[in-house]
Amino acid sequence: MSAAAEPHPNVAALALTGRRGLGWVWLPRHVAPEMACLWLIELLVCALVIYIRLAVADGPMMQAAPAIQALGMAGVISAILVAIGLYNHELFLGPRRLLINTMLAALLAFPLVWLLARSLGVSGTVMHGDSARVLRGVVAWVAVLFSLRLALSWAIRRQFFTLRVVVVGSDDEAGRLVEAVRASSGLVEVVSVLTPDAAMAQSLRPGRGVRGFVVTDNALAGIAPALAGRRVGPLWSAAEFWERRLRRVDIDRAGGWHIVAPRGGGGVVHRAFDIVLSLALLIFTLPVMALTAVIIRLDSPGPVLYRQARVGLGGTEFTVLKFRSMVTNAELRGPVWASQRDPRVTRVGSFIRLTRIDELPQLWNVLSGEMSFIGPRPERPHFTDQLEQLVPHYRDRLLVKPGLTGWAQVNYPYGASVEDARAKLSYDLYYVKHRTLFLDLMILFATVRVVLFQHGAR
Numbered sequence: 001m002s003a004a005a006e007p008h009p010n011v012a013a014l015a016l017t018g019r020r021g022l023g024w025v026w027l028p029r030h031v032a033p034e035m036a037c038l039w040l041i042e043l044l045v046c047a048l049v050i051y052i053r054l055a056v057a058d059g060p061m062m063q064a065a066p067a068i069q070a071l072g073m074a075g076v077i078s079a080i081l082v083a084i085g086l087y088n089h090e091l092f093l094g095p096r097r098l099l100i101n102t103m104l105a106a107l108l109a110f111p112l113v114w115l116l117a118r119s120l121g122v123s124g125t126v127m128h129g130d131s132a133r134v135l136r137g138v139v140a141w142v143a144v145l146f147s148l149r150l151a152l153s154w155a156i157r158r159q160f161f162t163l164r165v166v167v168v169g170s171d172d173e174a175g176r177l178v179e180a181v182r183a184s185s186g187l188v189e190v191v192s193v194l195t196p197d198a199a200m201a202q203s204l205r206p207g208r209g210v211r212g213f214v215v216t217d218n219a220l221a222g223i224a225p226a227l228a229g230r231r232v233g234p235l236w237s238a239a240e241f242w243e244r245r246l247r248r249v250d251i252d253r254a255g256g257w258h259i260v261a262p263r264g265g266g267g268v269v270h271r272a273f274d275i276v277l278s279l280a281l282l283i284f285t286l287p288v289m290a291l292t293a294v295i296i297r298l299d300s301p302g303p304v305l306y307r308q309a310r311v312g313l314g315g316t317e318f319t320v321l322k323f324r325s326m327v328t329n330a331e332l333r334g335p336v337w338a339s340q341r342d343p344r345v346t347r348v349g350s351f352i353r354l355t356r357i358d359e360l361p362q363l364w365n366v367l368s369g370e371m372s373f374i375g376p377r378p379e380r381p382h383f384t385d386q387l388e389q390l391v392p393h394y395r396d397r398l399l400v401k402p403g404l405t406g407w408a409q410v411n412y413p414y415g416a417s418v419e420d421a422r423a424k425l426s427y428d429l430y431y432v433k434h435r436t437l438f439l440d441l442m443i444l445f446a447t448v449r450v451v452l453f454q455h456g457a458r
Helices: 009-017 033-058 064-084 089-093 095-119 133-155 172-183 197-202 217-227 236-246 268-299 345-356 362-367 381-390 395-400 409-413 416-435 439-453
Strands: 163-168 188-194 214-217 234-236 305-311 317-323 372-374 402-407
Touching: 033 133, 064 095, 064 362, 064 439, 089 095, 089 133, 095 133, 095 188, 163 172, 163 305, 172 188, 172 217, 188 197, 197 217, 197 402, 214 217, 214 236, 234 236, 236 416, 268 317, 268 345, 268 372, 268 439, 305 381, 317 362, 362 402, 372 439, 381 395, 381 416, 395 416, 402 439, 409 439, 416 439
Parallel strands: 163 188, 163 214, 214 234, 372 402
Antiparallel strands: 305 317
């Protein structure tokens, strides 16, 4: 993929006008404003409560040490809430699931906060007490947390945060956009679809719950002259809307200026991030990997590790390592997609695939530089050659190193078909275009949720 071509001036103008309506300027495009507000409020409330407890126990108020300690412990709690997935829109649509996840967050947060408090030398009078007192504190914290989320859940279900738009276009691009909105978990609703002729006959100004208009590139060429000099409502190009609200790329319109060279790909910071994280996980999971190797050996005949050719950065092939989860000679008839309840999977293999333990040996691939910790999942040469012929821009995902986890893995379930590959590619190209360390950290936290709740495992 070459450098980005210059956009049509009218398309560029629409993309710029849409920026204010699609999110707050100071927030990264990957973060929903309402969730950022909830996170900040909970962080400050939690830090204030802990600070008051510390200050009362340790002496005069407004001391620097209690404030830093309180902020650190509140930060640990907030990080766990993010990792559990308590800031995902879909979670707020089901009160039962919301309560279960909140309670799980409490069970994980309090032991870690206690360990952090002890390492910071926090007074024992703060962190200790009779069991009933500690239990009351946990229950009260869960109740407050759940109440805040229940209020936001009510607001989301009443569509207070839903962006209601009208799509202008009569081609396939409009249909793809409507389909993508309906399949997304974001708070977006397409009120109607107007043809270019119908759009020119209207004022294109917000009203009756409509907050803006999304214009396809093909429709824009026809209506741009008629809109010149007129006061119209918020207008967004389809490409800008795909990326800023759906956090994907429309792969059927991804040519030229829609995809640009990745920023920070393969930089020193990303490489250091990979080395530190993979080394830490290797040390932490070494007992798990040793036990897994023994169980695989006892469960079925064959090697413990499975070696397979995959396509990496720039199309170069490398050998990926995995714990064997299938019977030996599982592909005597050639490569095939994995399926639900695949008969080739062993008893142990089923468990290690659900828990993603089978992927742990790939930490060696990360250390050797063949893979990154975050990036598009590496595909096999057979399927890469096949998908390049069927899916446009499929090879563009090779502009960055493949990863253990990625934007597609935390936003889309397991894919085992050409259509799944198309959908996942739209997320992979978004990552290629907008790759930053912040996005890597977001994916890392989201991966905890995916592994913990076994989303998309097969």
